[in-house]
Amino acid sequence: MLVRVMATSLAAGEYFGMRGKPLPIRIYMGLLKPKPDFVVGISFAGVVESVGGGVTEFRPGDEVYGECHGSCAEFAVADVGSIAPKPRNLTFEQAAAVPTSACTALQALRDHGKVRPGHKVLINGASGGVGTFAVQIAKALGAEVTGVCSTGNVEMVSARSAPTTSSTTRRKTSPKAARATT
Template structure:
């Protein structure tokens, strides 16, 4: 099969479009014929082995990546099932989150795959898993957003942010979106009740207070982020930001400082891990089929041009999601 492979850290230039062995599903796994995949900030962080402190993880290695096929999100059809798999039929249209998704086939644990939203095509469905799960976990589980609360999303026009606006509204919150001038109309169309254009206003200096701040960027200090919270508000920090800390700590620098300060401040400072699960994928499917969650697709690239897709996302100007058609 064809896949996007990486044998050393570096720029997108180190990626190759190559022939590799088609995986076989192990016990508890399904083999999916990938129709579409999507790019996340995580992909270029892994590509560069950045930040260095994350290299002991399962995907990264000190000198070279442990997982050599890139990609995480996918949508496609079930080609085969391994032993002990139940409830999944060959030919079913599915979507999910698992390593090695930038390929014609991917073997996925059953608990990381779910039926594709019937209202979405493969490219739209592939945009959901990591980004929408991050938004769902951050707002519903980490922040415990309730109806009537005021929620601010810093980085609202990106992959996670566009989903966070819609899920915040679905949870009953009043949502303020922070974005650039060119994205004001976009975030408003997704349901944002208020928009702060960061090219003309610094949200951390405005006389407004929020119950929850979801920071997806890492371009403000902890002091600035806490300044806009009510006394018992919640600051939720995501590790997927584009900025903050350089190649040693990257966005983890702000997260580490947040964890250290948490016991000493009145506001909650929460760092969360958006664990992939079929349960959350099912929830996202239900929101999508109810018309409450719509992916925003910026650009689509063929699998052979995945390096260019990652380069575009790394530049930091993508609106919503960038998708790879397989």
């Protein structure tokens, strides 16, 4: 499917990849300079321009969001299995922030961590892209959530369902965080 990209978001890995750091990432991005056909970006939100034969789930004009390589472009080619209808209550910018970060958090907590009601979950980087979703998803799964973030983000993380929040600027783990995770 061809999608006109209305918004995209960059994860930390993409940001560092564009800078060529850490050095091993250059194997993928290009050793001395970016590969000529390499376009940065994975998560996007946009409007379907055209669909291929056999695609019945979407039509031109549909608002969608999802993942594909090269989303930092005016147009992107996406597989029908990698996109979904954009929720009407989200702007394109908000929807573009969801695919990679939210899916990473969901898979880590639900599929790999097997988080269930009553589990105690500590989320480091609770104010970052993945962490913000992880706090909310863990809470929705019924876990007792402790978020770790910088002092300036404690209020935001607490408001997002992590009533126990610890600041990374402290030298020792707070007793409250230690109790919450034991």
